[in-house]
Amino acid sequence: MLSSNLRDAIRSGKPVSGCTISGFAPEQVEVLGLLGYDFAFLDSEHWPLSDRELSALITAGDAVGIASLVRIRENSHSAIQRVMDSGAAGIIVPDVSSARRAQEAILSVKYQPQGNRGLSSVRASGYGIKMGLAEYTKYANDKSIVVCQVETMEGVRNIDEIVKIDLIDAIFIGTTDLSNSLGYTGQYNHEKVSEAVQLIENKTKTAGKNLASMVRGDEDPGQYIARGYCITVASGMGLFTSGAKKYINAMRNK
Numbered sequence: 001m002l003s004s005n006l007r008d009a010i011r012s013g014k015p016v017s018g019c020t021i022s023g024f025a026p027e028q029v030e031v032l033g034l035l036g037y038d039f040a041f042l043d044s045e046h047w048p049l050s051d052r053e054l055s056a057l058i059t060a061g062d063a064v065g066i067a068s069l070v071r072i073r074e075n076s077h078s079a080i081q082r083v084m085d086s087g088a089a090g091i092i093v094p095d096v097s098s099a100r101r102a103q104e105a106i107l108s109v110k111y112q113p114q115g116n117r118g119l120s121s122v123r124a125s126g127y128g129i130k131m132g133l134a135e136y137t138k139y140a141n142d143k144s145i146v147v148c149q150v151e152t153m154e155g156v157r158n159i160d161e162i163v164k165i166d167l168i169d170a171i172f173i174g175t176t177d178l179s180n181s182l183g184y185t186g187q188y189n190h191e192k193v194s195e196a197v198q199l200i201e202n203k204t205k206t207a208g209k210n211l212a213s214m215v216r217g218d219e220d221p222g223q224y225i226a227r228g229y230c231i232t233v234a235s236g237m238g239l240f241t242s243g244a245k246k247y248i249n250a251m252r253n254k
Contacts, residue, residue: 017038018040020042042069055123085125214233
């Protein structure tokens with residue numbers, strides 16, 4: 001169900017950690033919860049997760065007390081509503097290149113008077129059993145999370161307007177697409193990429209918003225926390241690949 005703990009932690013600036021889930025693997029979500037991760041990052045942008053599969057993954061997380069943030073496949077009202085109605089703690093919106101795109105996502109997440117999300121006694125509300133709809137809408141508006149991913153030069157140019165949007169909880173810097181947008185594909189440490197990242201960081205912190213980022217296999221999440229990041233995300237596929245590679249290399253060297 002909708003998590004109060006994750007939003008409260010992010011609001012206070014407490015570092016929280018997640019890990020990506022890129023396939024229909026409820027067991028992996030359960031493992032993340034049992035290991036003490038703060039949230040599962042369910043990636044329906046780059047992976048073919050259906051609405052039914054996302055709902056099952058969210059339910060698996062609820063069973064072990066781990067919240068779910070869903071990176072939506074498209075910034076549309078219907079796509080966002082289905083995810084939120086399934087009980088996600090919030091969404092990660094890819095390719096937010098303008099304040100208008102950020103505002104569109106917020107309107108789809110929030111109920112009146114903050115948004116225009118449709119209302120029903122769905123799973124996220126406990127099917128209307130635990131609390132009435134009037135109480136639930138207030139709770140959902142307070143606890144739902146909106147993370148906007150800035151990952152293009154257009155987004156960088158519009159960052160001042162984006163970070164002014166009150167109901168954005170964090171700015172996720174998408175360095176992979178940003179490097180591609182700048183013409184330095186995959187060169188995360190290129191001077192121009194680093195300059196763009198630092199600009200986003202500075203503007204976001206000045207506006208009092210939280211920062212979020214993926215942590216690559218050769219990086220320490222502590223380096224992001226030291227730079228003021230609140231949300232760090234490990235790549236589940238990256239962890240699997242590095243572990244599998246280490247194992248097979250050890251076997252070949254026997």
